[in-house]
Amino acid sequence: MARTKVVIVGAGFGGLAAAKALRNTPASVVLIDRTNHHLFEPLLYQVATSVLTPGQIASPIRAIFRRQKNATVILGEVTGVDKDKKCVFFSDADRENVPIPYDYLVLATGVTQSYFGHNEFAQYAPGLKTLVDAVAVRNKVLQAFEQAEAEEDPSRHRDLLTFILVGAGPTGVEMAAALAVLVRSTLQSEFRRIDPARARVVLVDMAPRVLPTFSEDLSTAAKERLQKLGVEVRLGHSVDLIDADGIIVAGERIFSKTVIWTAGVAPSPAGKWLNVDTDRAGRVRVQPDLTVPAHPEIFVVGDTASLDQNGKPLPGVAQVALQQGRYAGKLIHSHIVGGSTPKPFKYFDKGNMAVVGKGFAVLQTGKIHLSGFSAWLAWAAVHLEFLTTSSLRVSVFVQWVWTYVTGQRGSRLIVNHHGSDKGTRSAAAPLGTVAVTK
Numbered sequence: 479m480a481r482t483k484v485v486i487v488g489a490g491f492g493g494l495a496a497a498k499a500l501r502n503t504p505a506s507v508v509l510i511d512r513t514n515h516h517l518f519e520p521l522l523y524q525v526a527t528s529v530l531t532p533g534q535i536a537s538p539i540r541a542i543f544r545r546q547k548n549a550t551v552i553l554g555e556v557t558g559v560d561k562d563k564k565c566v567f568f569s570d571a572d573r574e575n576v577p578i579p580y581d582y583l584v585l586a587t588g589v590t591q592s593y594f595g596h597n598e599f600a601q602y603a604p605g606l607k608t609l610v611d612a613v614a615v616r617n618k619v620l621q622a623f624e625q626a627e628a629e630e631d632p633s634r635h636r637d638l639l640t641f642i643l644v645g646a647g648p649t650g651v652e653m654a655a656a657l658a659v660l661v662r663s664t665l666q667s668e669f670r671r672i673d674p675a676r677a678r679v680v681l682v683d684m685a686p687r688v689l690p691t692f693s694e695d696l697s698t699a700a701k702e703r704l705q706k707l708g709v710e711v712r713l714g715h716s717v718d719l720i721d722a723d724g725i726i727v728a729g730e731r732i733f734s735k736t737v738i739w740t741a742g743v744a745p746s747p748a749g750k751w752l753n754v755d756t757d758r759a760g761r762v763r764v765q766p767d768l769t770v771p772a773h774p775e776i777f778v779v780g781d782t783a784s785l786d787q788n789g790k791p792l793p794g795v796a797q798v799a800l801q802q803g804r805y806a807g808k809l810i811h812s813h814i815v816g817g818s819t820p821k822p823f824k825y826f827d828k829g830n831m832a833v834v835g836k837g838f839a840v841l842q843t844g845k846i847h848l849s850g851f852s853a854w855l856a857w858a859a860v861h862l863e864f865l866t867t868s869s870l871r872v873s874v875f876v877q878w879v880w881t882y883v884t885g886q887r888g889s890r891l892i893v894n895h896h897g898s899d900k901g902t903r904s905a906a907a908p909l910g911t912v913a914v915t916k
């Protein structure tokens with residue numbers, strides 16, 4: 479008899495947990511992702527600010543499942559689902575809309591960047607969602623310092639050495655603090671014509687406080703810490719415009735060549751593929767067992783799913799995705815082997831954390847609110863624990879200790895990933911002149 483086929487789309491936190499929960503299930507598990515790696519998104523900002531290398535926060539999916547004999551990994555982009563024929567379609571390097579049949583389907587396709595209807599901002603303000611994004615931001619930041627050092631006209635230094643983060647949630651706060659530490663410590667002794675410590679780091683948000691999902695006391699602690707690091711925090715106004723010259727906020731133009739978008743996300747098109755009810759943001763409304771109505775064989779988990787608990791929607795965080803993925807895997811296992819059915823999904827909230835520069839974090843779990851070094855130690859321990867492999871844990875731990883003690887970063891290379899080296903030196907520029915990227 480043919481084995482039951484479970485197709486999982488997305489090898490992020492949710493998809494990976496679902497696949498692992500099926501390791502002892504007599505089923506064939508097919509895991510499809512458009513990248514060949516599982517990415518630890520919470521540390522993306524450390525790649526963008528040169529602390530870690532891309533290889534320290536991502537692992538090949540194939541390597542993670544090398545011992546799970548019932549799991550097959552496919553590199554491909556899923557483009558649709560046919561609920562009636564029970565198959566998903568994917569495209570790869572040379573084929574389009576290849577069907578893969580399933581008996582059970584788990585969609586764990588996460589979110590993408592959202593510019594709140596202003597897609598024209600995207601070309602000037604890259605986001606931070608993938609490894610390619612993180613390396614692009616790292617290139618942009620390091621390139622700005624190189625250009626400023628080479629630039630004779632000091633009036634251009636102002637734009638080059640102003641870094642703007644749009645969005646003061648955890649990513650914006652962590653990134654702003656890490657940039658402030660980078661410019662005031664690591665880079666300080668290496669430039670001769672400019673003073674990197676004079677660089678401006680500006681954090682902008684329309685919300686009245688930073689880290690709005692944290693309690694007010696922790697928001698205040700984070701804001702004070704940012705200001706101590708020299709970050710300009712501008713709250714209460716949305717950005718009116720982002721263009722090649724910088725941003726306009728509350729009618730004021732802030733000139734900058736490096737604007738980074740950390741403000742918003744939109745779910746994957748899973749709701750459209752399934753043609754089912756979604757919430758206002760476009761996330762698929764799932765039932766308490768994480769399936770979609772009338773389809774007990776289709777599960778949606780993680781950031782792309784919408785489920786209320788205690789009257790509030792569950793947040794788009796790694797723990798929710800992980801616990802939901804594990805739950806979906808266990809439920810499918812019990813359907814296949816005929817075991818007891820788990821109770822409806824219930825999220826166990828282990829708390830919230832955000833790091834604000836070297837040796838300082840805020841932590842909120844239940845009634846415990848902590849800020850400072852002890853919270854930072856807890857943050858470091860939890861992040862190490864959740865990295866996918868032991869080798870990454872060791873490598874990241876060693877790098878963090880090294881960076882903490884010496885101030886030196888793991889990777890400060892400017893790497894052009896899109897085949898373009900123009901900007902470092904133009905072929906047309908006469909020998910002896912330096913061509914500066916616009």
Ligand SMILES: Cc1cc2nc3c(=O)[nH]c(=O)nc-3n(C[C@H](O)[C@H](O)[C@H](O)COP(=O)(O)OP(=O)(O)OC[C@H]3O[C@@H](n4cnc5c(N)ncnc54)[C@H](O)[C@@H]3O)c2cc1C
Pocket residue numbers: 487488489490491492493510511512513515516517519520521522523554555556557586587588589606607648649746779780781782794795796797799800831
């Ligand atoms: C910069 C950043 C910092 C964060 N910091 C924290 C933090 O500190 N703490 C925390 O709890 N959470 C944090 N989060 C949120 C957390 O990472 C997400 O909640 C979590 O990754 C959601 O897991 P997921 O499985 O739903 O989606 P993801 O982990 O995003 O995985 C989705 C997967 O689906 C794949 N995929 C998408 N579309 C397709 C398709 N069409 N075909 C094939 N594959 C596809 C993607 O390649 C990806 O591998 C952060 C997120 C970001 C971006």
